Amino acid sequence: MFSTIRSRLILIGILIAGSIYFLFPRNATLRERGANGVMRDTVVTRVPLKRGLDLQGGMHLALELDQSKQVSADPKRDLDLALTVLRKRIDEFGVEEPLVQKVGDSRIVVELAGITDPARAKAIVQRSAFLEFKITDETQALEKALPAMDRTLRSLGIKGEGAPTQPSAVQQLLGGDSAKKAAPKGSKDTARTKPADSAAADTTPVSGGILGGLIQPGSGTPGEYMVPETAFPRVDSLLNISAVSRQLPRGIVLRWSAASTSVGVQPVRYLYALDDRSIVTGANLVDAQAQIDPLTSGPIVTFELDRAGGRKFGEETGKHVGDYMAILLDGRVQGRPPVIQSRIGRNGQITLAGRTLQEAQDLALTLKAGALPIPLKIVEERQVGASLGEDSINKGITAGLVGTVLVTLIMIGYYRLSGVVAVVSLAVYLLFTLGALSMIGATLTLPGLAGIVLSIGLTVDNNVLIFERMREELLHGKSVRLAMDEGFQHAMNAIVDSNVCMVLTALFLFQFGTGPVKGFAVTLILGIVASMITSIFVTRTFFMIWLQRRPAMSTLSI
Amino acid sequence: MLRFFTNAKYDFIGLRSYAYGLTALILIPGLIFLLIKGLNYSIEFTGGTLLQVQSSKPVDVAVLRQGLDREGIHGAEIQKFGAENEYVIRARVAKPGSDANDTQATALAVGHALDNVLGAGSYAVVRTEAVGPKVGAELRQRAFLAIFLSFFAVLAYLAYRFEWRFGLAAIGATAHDILATIAFIGVMQVEVSLTVVAAVLSMVGYSLNDTIIIFDRVRENLHKHKYESFEQILNRSVNETLPRSILTHGTTLATLLALTIFGGEVIRPFALVMFFGVFVGTFSSIYIASPLLMAIEKRWPGPAARGHLAPKPPASPTRKPQPVGSAGGAAEPALSKAKGQRGR
Numbered sequence: 030m031f032s033t034i035r036s037r038l039i040l041i042g043i044l045i046a047g048s049i050y051f052l053f054p055r056n057a058t059l060r061e062r063g064a065n066g067v068m069r070d071t072v073v074t075r076v077p078l079k080r081g082l083d084l085q086g087g088m089h090l091a092l093e094l095d096q097s098k099q100v101s102a103d104p105k106r107d108l109d110l111a112l113t114v115l116r117k118r119i120d121e122f123g124v125e126e127p128l129v130q131k132v133g134d135s136r137i138v139v140e141l142a143g144i145t146d147p148a149r150a151k152a153i154v155q156r157s158a159f160l161e162f163k164i165t166d167e168t169q170a171l172e173k174a175l176p177a178m179d180r181t182l183r184s185l186g187i188k189g190e191g192a193p194t195q196p197s198a199v200q201q202l203l204g205g206d207s208a209k210k211a212a213p214k215g216s217k218d219t220a221r222t223k224p225a226d227s228a229a230a231d232t233t234p235v236s237g238g239i240l241g242g243l244i245q246p247g248s249g250t251p252g253e254y255m256v257p258e259t260a261f262p263r264v265d266s267l268l269n270i271s272a273v274s275r276q277l278p279r280g281i282v283l284r285w286s287a288a289s290t291s292v293g294v295q296p297v298r299y300l301y302a303l304d305d306r307s308i309v310t311g312a313n314l315v316d317a318q319a320q321i322d323p324l325t326s327g328p329i330v331t332f333e334l335d336r337a338g339g340r341k342f343g344e345e346t347g348k349h350v351g352d353y354m355a356i357l358l359d360g361r362v363q364g365r366p367p368v369i370q371s372r373i374g375r376n377g378q379i380t381l382a383g384r385t386l387q388e389a390q391d392l393a394l395t396l397k398a399g400a401l402p403i404p405l406k407i408v409e410e411r412q413v414g415a416s417l418g419e420d421s422i423n424k425g426i427t428a429g430l431v432g433t434v435l436v437t438l439i440m441i442g443y444y445r446l447s448g449v450v451a452v453v454s455l456a457v458y459l460l461f462t463l464g465a466l467s468m469i470g471a472t473l474t475l476p477g478l479a480g481i482v483l484s485i486g487l488t489v490d491n492n493v494l495i496f497e498r499m500r501e502e503l504l505h506g507k508s509v510r511l512a513m514d515e516g517f518q519h520a521m522n523a524i525v526d527s528n529v530c531m532v533l534t535a536l537f538l539f540q541f542g543t544g545p546v547k548g549f550a551v552t553l554i555l556g557i558v559a560s561m562i563t564s565i566f567v568t569r570t571f572f573m574i575w576l577q578r579r580p581a582m583s584t585l586s587i
Numbered sequence: 588m589l590r591f592f593t594n595a596k597y598d599f600i601g602l603r604s605y606a607y608g609l610t611a612l613i614l615i616p617g618l619i620f621l622l623i624k625g626l627n628y629s630i631e632f633t634g635g636t637l638l639q640v641q642s643s644k645p646v647d648v649a650v651l652r653q654g655l656d657r658e659g660i661h662g663a664e665i666q667k668f669g670a671e672n673e674y675v676i677r678a679r680v681a682k683p684g685s686d687a688n689d690t691q692a693t694a695l696a697v698g699h700a701l702d703n704v705l706g707a708g709s710y711a712v713v714r715t716e717a718v719g720p721k722v723g724a725e726l727r728q729r730a731f732l733a734i735f736l737s738f739f740a741v742l743a744y745l746a747y748r749f750e751w752r753f754g755l756a757a758i759g760a761t762a763h764d765i766l767a768t769i770a771f772i773g774v775m776q777v778e779v780s781l782t783v784v785a786a787v788l789s790m791v792g793y794s795l796n797d798t799i800i801i802f803d804r805v806r807e808n809l810h811k812h813k814y815e816s817f818e819q820i821l822n823r824s825v826n827e828t829l830p831r832s833i834l835t836h837g838t839t840l841a842t843l844l845a846l847t848i849f850g851g852e853v854i855r856p857f858a859l860v861m862f863f864g865v866f867v868g869t870f871s872s873i874y875i876a877s878p879l880l881m882a883i884e885k886r887w888p889g890p891a892a893r894g895h896l897a898p899k900p901p902a903s904p905t906r907k908p909q910p911v912g913s914a915g916g917a918a919e920p921a922l923s924k925a926k927g928q929r930g931r
Contacts, residue, residue: 083853091722147715409722410694414713417639424851431849432842439838476785479857482842483789487796490835494800497831500590523803526748527796533744534737534792538785541733543726549785553792 034577037570044562045457048464052076078467079126080142081474081548084422086415087142088150093135095406104135107402112137117398118153132543136408147412149391157404158395160311161357162342163284164349165252165366166302170281172246177276179238182267187239240267247299250353250366258289258296280305287361288383301362303355308345310400313338317396319389322380328389331378332396339375347372358392359404425478432482436489444496446586450575451492454568458488461559466552476549484556487531491564495520496587509585510576517569524564528557595826599873600818600881606874610763617770626773629780630677632727634720636693638676640701642710645671654704658696669852673713693717730784734765734791741795749806752883757798760876764794767867768860777856786857790864793839797832797872804828805880817884821877836869 054076082089092115094101094108101107112131119127119139128140144150243260247253256264268274268283277283286299316333334342346354346369353366356379364380381389436455441448462481466473499516507515532554539550576582630637648665651674655663664677678693694717701710738758745754768787777783804824812820843865846858 407717408719410715410717412712412715414711416711417713421851421853424849425854428846428849428851428854432845435841435845436838439834439841443834475853476782476857479782479785479846479854480789482846483793483861486793486835486839486842489838490796490831493831493834493838497828497834500830501827519807522807523800526745526803527799530741530744530795530799531792533740534788534795537733537737537740538788541729541736542785543729543781546730546733546781546785546788549789553789 034570034573037566037573041457041567041570045460047468048460051464051467052078052460076467078463079470079472080418080422081472081477082140082142082411082418083413083475084418084425084473085142086413086418087140088144088147089409089411090139090141090151090154090407091132091409092137092139092154092405093408095404097406099403101403104403108135108137110402111405114399114401115139115154118395121394121398122150122153124150137405143415145415149387151407151410153391153395155405155407156395157359157401158311158392158398159357159359159400160314160396161307162309163282163303163305163307163355163357164345165250165353165355166281166304167251167352168278168281169251170278171244171252171254171283171300171302174276174278175241175244176238178273179241181272181276182239182270185270185272187267240264240273244300252302252353253366254300254302255292255297256300258298261285261289261298264300277302284355284357284360284362286365287358287363299362299365301355301366303357308349308354309334309338309342311396312400313341314396314399317393319386319393321386322378325380328381328384328386329378330381330389330393330396331376332393334375334377336375342377343372343374421475425475429478429482432485436485440489440492444587447496447499447572450568450571451489451496454492454563454571455485455488457567458556458559458563459485461563462552462556465555465559469551469555471551471555472548473552474548476546477552480549480552481556484553484560487528487557488560488564491520491524491528491560492568494523495564495568499585499587503585503587509582512585513572513576517565517572521565524561528561532557590830595829596822597826597829598822599825600822600877603874603878606870606878610767610870610875614763614767614770617774618766621770621773624773624776626769627776627778628723628727629778629783630716630718630723631781632723632779634718634723636678636697636718637714637716638694638697638701638712639668639714640674640676640705640710641670641713642672642674642705644709646674646705648674651676651700651704654700655697657703658700660693660696660700663697726781730781734788737788737791738762745799745802749802750889752880752887752889753802753806756876756880756883757795757802759879760798760871761791761795763871763875764864764867765791767871768864771863771867772860775859777860780856782854782857783860786860786864790861790868793861793865794868794871797835797868798876800831801825801828801872801877802880805877817881821881825873825877832869832872836865839865 054074056072056074057077092111094104094111096104108131112129115137116129119129119141122141124141124144126142128138130138130140132138139154141150243256243264244254245256247255265285274283282303282305284301284303286301289296289298291297313334314332315335318331320329320331321327322329349369350371351369353368355362355366356364358379367380379392381392433455437452440451440455444451459481462484471477495516498520499512502512502515502519503509505512535550535553535557538546539554542550648667651665652663655661655665655676655678660678662678664675666675666677667673668675676697678697694715698712701712738761741761742751742754742758745751745757765787768790771777772779772783772787801824804827805820808815808820808824808827812823815823840862843858843862846854847862850858
């Protein structure tokens with residue numbers, strides 16, 4: 030089909046033009062979040078060959094559903110849901126060309142190139158962002174249940190290990206009760222000093238039991254309790270014992286506050302008894318914005334509910350005017366529960382005391398993207414700093430250049446003019462390979478570069494096979510033209526067989542390999558194909574041209 | 588023209604018993620060493636946490652270790668990595684059953700230790716990897732599966748293009764290469780990472796490539812030289828492909844040398860393993876694949892075509908078992924005519 034030099038040159042021209050087209054620098058739009066928190070688009074011009082995380086720095090995460098606390102009814106559906114949620118969140122996060130992909134049946138891979146704050150990115154990916162609104166308990170359910178809980182613990186043989194000496198719950202009961210009737214604002218001051226004072230004053234050993242000694246009612250908010258921060262993990266684990274949590278009346282749940290608060294000198298953690306029923310959840314949320322509260326100049330997140338959610342919220346808050354409402358994010362109460370002043374409609378706000386605006390922005394974006402159906406756990410994490418990536422590239426380029434110079438010297442030194450032909454076709458090969466990689470949108474990683482180096486070696490080998498064959502034919506006394514034809518023909522078998530075997534191996538690498546190995550396989554496969562095209566077709570065309578210009582050539586510079 | 592080994596006529600196959608001895612000498616101690624010490628798997632395969640840290644000034648490794656011990660991370664590996672002030676800290680997951688979140692906790696604890704020892708802000712974490720043990724085991728499985736399945740694919744392809752005897756011999760040689768390379772990795776205590784697995788796999792491809800090129804010659808010579816014994820054919824084929832082998836391996840080793848010297852720490856294990864693999868691959872193509880093919884041929888004789896005419900006229904007047912280069916002008920016309928007819 031391509032017997033004439035002309036048609037061959039046209040095809041080579043098309044391939045070269047195509048490669049250059051795919052490698053030509055073009056505009057790419059980047060979405061980034063500016064310093065003011067607003068997303069903005071920037072346009073950059075660059076070569077469309079993507080660099081992998083190991084070359085430009087970035088983070089790779091593999092995530093699975095974390096079913097240790099919550100068992101998924103339909104893992105496949107939940108994973109798909111999580112995937113869409115993560116996509117939305119990461120788009121909002123503003124990373125250049127992020128990758129969020131399902132791998133296999135149970136894993137999601139997230140790749141974020143060039144990020145500078147990996148901890149923040151991890152938090153955004155992992156946060157469930159499940160928003161709930163619950164009314165705090167007003168029946169003193171926990172106080173009533175505490176003696177029973179402690180009895181249960183005693184019967185289980187769990188004793189307080191030198192438990193901090195605190196006033197017993199019974200003693201505090203009255204105080205908590207009276208405070209409850211007071212206005213929330215006024216009660217705060219008394220609440221702040223009271224526990225610390227009484228803790229200092231009352232040093233007698235507690236007979237009430239472990240939990241009774243550690244959990245004390247908080248300030249005026251009904252259903253609010255305080256636990257010293259140091260005892261928080263222990264109390265949490267004790268409350269998680271099912272025999273203990275069973276002592277609570279049905280319909281009441283216990284939830285911790287998101288952060289510890291200082292009350293007097295002692296950091297405490299608030300514990301809330303809440304109505305299990307959520308009056309509305311984040312599923313009804315349509316928008317969330319981070320803002321600075323003009324009054325407190327602290328960050329807040331304002332949100333808007335959809336119509337159905339707004340109606341429900343309005344009804345419920347209308348019924349509970351004067352009660353306190355806890356805002357829960359991922360099962361942790363955010364801030365102190367505010368009192369419901371009046372019926373609330375579609376709009377509300379979450380106050381984030383002591384947090385930065387960036388945290389508020391991250392919260393807003395995770396809320397807007399929706400909640401994860403099941404929390405995710407990180408099963409694999411790789412992170413490469415940008416400087417290391419740059420270093421790798423520079424070293425890879427140095428190694429590549431030195432290797433290329435060495436190969437060029439060897440080829441030209443050994444095969445002279447034919448060696449020059451081989452080196453030129455090697456350059457064409459490189460162009461083809463890079464063009465093809467760019468065309469399929471492949472990502473260039475360090476092992477990928479190794480694959481290219483390896484296929485350079487194979488391209489050289491193909492040329493060597495052809496040239497050696499031509500030399501043999503010349504030694505047999507054949508004319509230059511015949512030697513050339515037969516050299517190509519005979520070398521063809523060996524080239525095809527060896528290259529096909531290589532491609533087969535590489536295909537299995539691609540199929541069963543992961544991450545870096547896959548990158549290696551892709552460049553190797555493309556490299557081998559490009560190498561076969563150049564050595565069988567391009568090199569031959571060069572020789573045909575050579576022969577055409579010197580038809581009377583009796584010796585070949587080979 | 589510059590030529591190497593063009594008229595070579597070495598008795599490669601005749602020396603095979605020495606070659607076997609040499610292989611045994613390398614393989615057996617290597618594998619024993621491997622059994623005793625085991626492979627040094629990277630945390631990608633075992634699960635665990637790796638941090639690469641660049642500090643502003645060199646720090647004694649013992650000091651770092653103390654800091655880690657204080658945070659409850661015992662038995663972490665600390666290595667200088669390239670430059671004087673760069674370290675790689677590896678903390679493997681202690682129990683295989685432990686949770687993946689532990690690797691996250693470990694990373695945090697290492698960060699604490701570094702803050703204490705080096706002072707926050709005076710160091711930079713340039714790379715972290717945290718792999719759950721489950722993922723590690725999975726990766727290992729998949730890597731082995733890839734090698735194993737590619738064996739069958741290659742066997743099937745060679746059975747189709749040549750015949751199954753060639754395929755089996757090629758697989759045998761490749762298996763030898765893998766064993767030798769794994770022994771090398773074990774003895775040199777190269778860390779087995781995904782990159783090294785990639786190196787082993789490309790070494791396999793490379794060696795296979797080499798074997799096939801010799802076998803291709805064997806196939807051709809079997810048709811061309813019907814009066815030679817199988818051993819002669821093998822020897823002839825190895826000798827005829829010798830210039831190509833020298834040149835190709837030369838250029839490959841040159842590029843690998845460049846990678847080893849200039850490629851940096853990350854790529855060095857790849858280049859090192861490949862470097863060894865090219866040697867082993869070349870050796871096995873000549874000394875394992877070819878004799879193996881001969882042994883298989885003896886055990887299960889192939890179709891009538893192969894070498895059965897050899898004993899008939901030991902010194903045929905028309906064609907002597909001479910190196911191709913010195914065949915002289917007289918036989919040439921007939922030869923090229925025959926070739927022209929067979930042209931593919």
